[in-house]
Amino acid sequence: MDLSSGKRTPFTLARGHMHCRWNELRRASYSNFVSAVRGFRAHLAGAHTEIKVSGFPDDRRLVPHLDAEATAHRQAMDRAFTEVQMIASAEETVAAAGMLHRIAFRVATARGLYDRVLSERYSNQLWLAERAFIDAARTELGYGCSP
Structure with missing residues (x-):
C-alpha cells in the first residue's frame, strides 16, 4: 500500500514481494545451517569416527583433528555458518549461530578426548x-x- 493514500501500487507490491523473497532465503539458509550442524554431530557420534586432539600452539586451547568424512561435515557446517552470517538481518541471529557453531566444534574436541563417548555436558x-x-x-x- 502507498503509505500516503493507503492504495496498493506496483512499487509497494514489488517491495512486499522482495521482503517475502528475502525471508524465504533466510529461512532456507537457517534450515541448512541447522541441518549441517546436526549432520556434523551425528557423524561425531558414530563409532567409526576417528578424532585426535592436540594442543594449539598457544597452549591455551585444544584442537580436534578430524578424519576425512568428519572434515567434510565440518566444511559443510562452516559454509552454512558463513551463509547465515551474510544473510541474517538481526545481530541476535548471527550471535546465536556463532554460539551453535562454537559448541559443535567443542563437541568434536570432547569426542576426541573421551574416546567414542560424546560428553553429555557438551551434547x-x-x-x-x-x-x-x-x-x-x-x-x-x-x-x-x-514452544
Missing part, C-alpha cells in the same frame, strides 16, 4: 544452542519463539 549445550538459534531465527523472521 546438552549443543541442543540448547540449537534451540537458541532457532528461536532467534524465528523471531527475526516474524514467527515468534517456538
